[in-house]
Amino acid sequence: MRVLVVEDEKKTASFIRKALQAEGFAVDVCHNGDDALAAVRVTPFDGIVLDIMLPGRDGLSVLRLLRERKNATPVLLLSARGEVNERVEGLNAGADDYLPKPFELAELVARVRALTRRSGENKSTVLRVADLTLDTVTHRAQRGGTDIELTAREYRLLEFLMASAGRLCGRMMILEKVWDYDFDPGTNLVDVYIKRLREKIDADFEPKLLHTVRGAGYVLKEQP
């Protein structure tokens, strides 16, 4: 997997590169929009991390040009402004995801991973992790053949975690996908729900599936 990071702030670009490399991505870095457009012409990337505030040609116009040239590489937009309008504008311009600064690095990595995941990887209506299954049609959850009662919110949380099984899910990402919040509520809502979910799917079973990654988020997987 090869990712292009377009970010003019050198330090930010550097730790994004390190974090993605640590996750096994090959990373190229550009510091302005024109270099990025040139790089995209010669190298096929699996994903692009694109800052909106760039010197010269800004991120949004780079994105529009890319899409005009029929380049469909998944793009994650970064922005220091974090406006709702900007987010909508970015998604309309053809971005696949949007992350306001300051972001959590783990969150960024998780999103890039989600972005570059090949589509159609999981087409089944029944999600499965170890002996935990979730039927996305009947909303029935089972572990080791035992039915698990879930509230609507718990179901959506579990569905999201299982759909991204094995990948780290950051708090903001969970708030966005499960709660549809576009703001950081500054509460421990996610942690409390995770705790409840853990009691239902993990307390009476082995091995434990729902793991906390300190300071980063949660991951659902078989091995710790």
Added chain:
Amino acid sequence: MTIRTRLTLWYAGVLTVSLLIIGLGTYRELSEQLRRDRNRKPAEHAIAETGELVLQVGLPAVLLGLLGGWWLTRRALSPVAGLTEAIKKIHERNLREPLPRTGNGDEIDQLAKVFNDTLARLDESFNRTREFTLHASHELKTPLTVLCGEIETALRDESLTPTERDRLASQLDELRRLARIVDGLTLLAKADAGQVALELEPVRLDELVRDNFADTQILAESQGIRVELTACEKITVRGDRHRLRQLLLNLADNAVKYNQPQGRVTMSLRRAGDTAEFTVANTGPGIPAESLPHVFDRFYRGDPAHSSEAESCGLGLSIAKWIVSAHNGTICIESVPSKLTTVTVRLPLAQKNEFRL
């Protein structure tokens, strides 16, 4: 006493004095004339005739003068009344709208001009403050991103001792809190500058309240706090779904955070006239009366003991107030210390025709 009454009274006084002078003059003239006519009882005649004159001619003239005076002062002062009404409507957000001027260059027009100049200067200084906050919060974001990112990178290092790890993690927590404060500040600075556009649409408030109620129950559970929803009428308002959810969660979170163990949170949503009325009441220490008017102020903390509260950023209620005002609603808070604190939000109902859209 208004200027108009005062001027009219003075005017009445002046007229009375003039009447007296005229009366006195007439009396003298008349008695002189009568003496020349060798009348026997000049004095009585003169008095009677003067009295008649004053009563029949002078008094109606005085009354007419008084009426005229009252009308004149009213006319002269009516621009002042207009000015008063216009000035009453001034607040920090509409400083740019100047007061209406007659343009005839009179004293009142001059006053309006001077006042408009003052407003313009005030507006400029308000703008400078707003822009400063906005720029400051933007500028803070880049170093914050770098700091958070570098600490997170450092935390990935497997060779860290548990103490080092704890220290870094705690720094990261504080940085994230700082990031939330900066986020809140940016939002408010933008709202002040009128740069936040709400996406207005008909929103089923009762659905949002029920949703929020479920989340609040979960948030409150660990502290044994009971959450109740006593009423939830089917209500549609015209609003921005995301901001309204932010408002509800914000208020609910406060009600849980500033509660007592085994306490209670009671919510309700009702129709009250042509508004939707949402209330959240919570048990707990409450807010002293002297702090109540300030709780919506930015970074205001009534109780110094709360200043170390790591979870709150001190902007929650300011943001709540902004969201409510942006929806043309009102928010108020009442508190009986160590008993019950109640926040009431009133939002205008959606119009019937919007309802069907």
